[in-house]
Amino acid sequence: MTRLVLLNQALRLTDNALLQQQGDCMALVLLEKSQFFGSQLGITRASPLRLGHQLWLLEDFRLQLASLKVPLLCVLADNQSLLPELIHELGIRSVVMAEPVADEERQLQQLAAQYVPVSSVDLNSLLGDSLRPELAALPDSFSQFRKEREPKLQVSSACADNNISGRWLGATELAKTKESVAKLLALESKWQQQLLLCPKPQQIPLATEEQQQAQFLAYLYQTKAIYHYKQSRNQFCDLAADGTIPPAGQTPSYASFLSTALSHGSLSVRWVWQQICQLEQTLGGNDSTYWLKFELLWREYFRWQQRKFGNLLFHQRGLGRHPVPEPQGDTTLQQLKFQLWCHGETGMPLVDANMRFLLQNGLMSNRGRQLVASYLIYDLALDWRLGAAFFEQQLLDYDVASNWGNWAYIAGAGTAPGRYFNQLKQALQFDPAAVFIRSQLPELHSLGLAAHLPYLASAAAPYAAQLALPPARPDWHSSLEKLQQQLQNP
Numbered sequence: 001m002t003r004l005v006l007l008n009q010a011l012r013l014t015d016n017a018l019l020q021q022q023g024d025c026m027a028l029v030l031l032e033k034s035q036f037f038g039s040q041l042g043i044t045r046a047s048p049l050r051l052g053h054q055l056w057l058l059e060d061f062r063l064q065l066a067s068l069k070v071p072l073l074c075v076l077a078d079n080q081s082l083l084p085e086l087i088h089e090l091g092i093r094s095v096v097m098a099e100p101v102a103d104e105e106r107q108l109q110q111l112a113a114q115y116v117p118v119s120s121v122d123l124n125s126l127l128g129d130s131l132r133p134e135l136a137a138l139p140d141s142f143s144q145f146r147k148e149r150e151p152k153l154q155v156s157s158a159c160a161d162n163n164i165s166g167r168w169l170g171a172t173e174l175a176k177t178k179e180s181v182a183k184l185l186a187l188e189s190k191w192q193q194q195l196l197l198c199p200k201p202q203q204i205p206l207a208t209e210e211q212q213q214a215q216f217l218a219y220l221y222q223t224k225a226i227y228h229y230k231q232s233r234n235q236f237c238d239l240a241a242d243g244t245i246p247p248a249g250q251t252p253s254y255a256s257f258l259s260t261a262l263s264h265g266s267l268s269v270r271w272v273w274q275q276i277c278q279l280e281q282t283l284g285g286n287d288s289t290y291w292l293k294f295e296l297l298w299r300e301y302f303r304w305q306q307r308k309f310g311n312l313l314f315h316q317r318g319l320g321r322h323p324v325p326e327p328q329g330d331t332t333l334q335q336l337k338f339q340l341w342c343h344g345e346t347g348m349p350l351v352d353a354n355m356r357f358l359l360q361n362g363l364m365s366n367r368g369r370q371l372v373a374s375y376l377i378y379d380l381a382l383d384w385r386l387g388a389a390f391f392e393q394q395l396l397d398y399d400v401a402s403n404w405g406n407w408a409y410i411a412g413a414g415t416a417p418g419r420y421f422n423q424l425k426q427a428l429q430f431d432p433a434a435v436f437i438r439s440q441l442p443e444l445h446s447l448g449l450a451a452h453l454p455y456l457a458s459a460a461a462p463y464a465a466q467l468a469l470p471p472a473r474p475d476w477h478s479s480l481e482k483l484q485q486q487l488q489n490p
Helices: 048-067 079-089 103-113 142-147 178-197 209-221 225-232 259-264 269-283 287-314 331-343 349-361 366-379 384-394 400-411 423-430 435-440 442-452 461-466 474-488
Strands: 002-006 020-032 072-077 092-098 118-121 165-168
Touching: 002 103, 020 048, 020 079, 020 103, 048 072, 048 178, 048 259, 048 384, 072 079, 072 178, 079 092, 079 103, 079 178, 092 103, 103 118, 142 287, 209 225, 209 259, 209 269, 225 287, 269 287, 287 400, 331 349, 331 366, 331 384, 349 366, 349 384, 349 423, 349 435, 349 442, 366 384, 366 400, 366 423, 384 400, 423 442, 423 474, 435 442, 442 474
Parallel strands: 002 020, 002 092, 020 072, 020 165, 092 118
Antiparallel strands: none
């Protein structure tokens, strides 16, 4: 009796109960092709950078398991046709997998359940077993969700035993016919061909378990950067003590950079929480160590909210509890505005700087994400789902619950009213010397503080008229006056 172990969203050794089995097992990661090459709202679902990072991260894990005598079959294909074939041809009698969060992820579970019994383990949530929230009683606000768990903030413990158990067999060992063996060998060959066609990212490290654990422990104990996390998390990039951008190659410390590994399951969120608690017990805690746990709780809340509301969170009006801005203008104008936003050419400097940083790095700071979302929804008057879909395409740390949950939150499509941000006020507060803006927008590099001025730089000026935007919103006046005073009295 062979069990199929689906390791989607579980690319790690630490705190991975899926690797602790009994009897004969086969390990498989089955990526749904349409989730990378398909489109939604006219937007391709994965950029070459995100696809490359996903495939090579998986290949690194495959090689790691191979060194431990655990064969892993990696496939990027149409699940609807392939999974039933594998179950039948390999004599699979049961399937175990990480518990899904969104309906699309749940489709794989439902497909397998048509043929064999399926069980799941919630590997990637802080709250498991007896701590699992009741979906019907899940609070509508994050604050209430958090307060119900304070002051103890108890979470499920990471698995203490990280040993691999079970008799792990390769797919070709389970094949019953020569035809099945040939088909499986073809799948393995196709995987290698896909790797060749999708170059390994060179400028961006893979979010492997080993690399991410080492980086996070250094963040805690070597640089101790966690102790200023609450302040530095509002930066858009790493800054030296003198306010300048450090030399290339230096490990940034303005954020924890956990999100990519957490989104792929190559790092255990319970292990992360455990490390923070150990730091607090040995060296002491402060507002910043608490705040990192606070942000992990936000991630947790979005996961349970996604499980509760499902596909409603992908509708333009969302849950329908609060007003959601309607797209304005004809289709041609909307497409123009959206393309300018995507390429960082709207003429709003801080928005453009964040968008170009995203295109280059596949990441964006949390504050940057909120600001560019607000600008798309409230200033450009576009459908918030366009922004969420573009982020899905670009983000290396794409996580369905966090990404779509955050966009719905800003738009007012979730459980709370929408959130508008004054872009110029935010720019002066969080990039006061325009260091980040000028680092990302070469056309503004020589302007000093004047780089903050919206729609005025030569490269951006034409877009104000095209976007049908006024030179400045009424609520920008006080920020503009402050900026003008600084320019006149440097």
